[in-house]
Amino acid sequence: MSDHIHRSHVRVSSGFSEIASDYDDAVRFNVEGAQRLVTSIPPGEYDRILDVGCGTGFSTRAAIDRFSPSHVTAVDPAEGMLEQFRARFADTTDVQIDIVKADVESMPVPEASYDLVISSMAYHWFPHKWEAAKAMARAMKPGAVVAILMSGRGGEQAYRDVISNIEPINYRWLGAFDGNLRNCEEMDDYLTGAGLEPIDVWMETRTRYVPVEAYMERMRVVAGHMIGDQSEADVADYVAKIEAELRRRSGPRGWRYEFAKLFALARKPG
């Protein structure tokens, strides 16, 4: 792994650790997304579940509620998110939950041992997407299902248009959209490249209207680590410029933006 990639990966997980206590309030769409991802999984017996990029545990909660597994392994590299996760499940006794602080590619989980692998709103942050799919596939039993939800290509264009005109230009943040977002064909390739058989891969694009402050808060929580290592004053100045521009471009219903969610379900042959 190059040092550059390694550092940006560490920045992602430490960024999520810093905002962990605000995450649940700011991203209600992620809660809904996790629930819908789990709802879309074909009916079946899923007794051992692996949640990759489990965060504060929305997706884990949804999977436990629907499938009543006896065992869940929850993987995430961000200690702050795992703290919230532990708090969420502190009183849960009817399922064994193993919490593993690790990156998807190097997660120390047993091979061919899970009936279901889920990953909700985390795949876009994985720096090696081919390897991530392979790591998830290795953990699956033959016949097991993987269910992935990630940010899709085409979303957030209005925001990209704004930040591409805010100086100094944040090339890293602009580049992150292309580096992170994927379409159905690309996801299909990752899955088949990992030896999996796609069952259903689809994208939903929604147009949302939100108050500017709500959008700014969401961006702070999910992508604050992309702003960079500037001084606090420079960050404040940069963020104020973005906010002013969003207000200038907003209409009576607030800031309008498009968000694309990519869902994927696949099965391991056997």
Ligand SMILES: C[S@@+](CC[C@H](N)C(=O)[O-])C[C@H]1O[C@@H](n2cnc3c(N)ncnc32)[C@H](O)[C@@H]1O
């Ligand atoms: C937006 S949160 C989603 C959390 C949760 N699955 C949910 O549905 O709310 C993304 C999570 O992915 C984790 N993540 C980022 N990079 C990762 C990686 N390389 N391997 C595993 N998890 C990662 C972050 O630490 C964060 O907790």
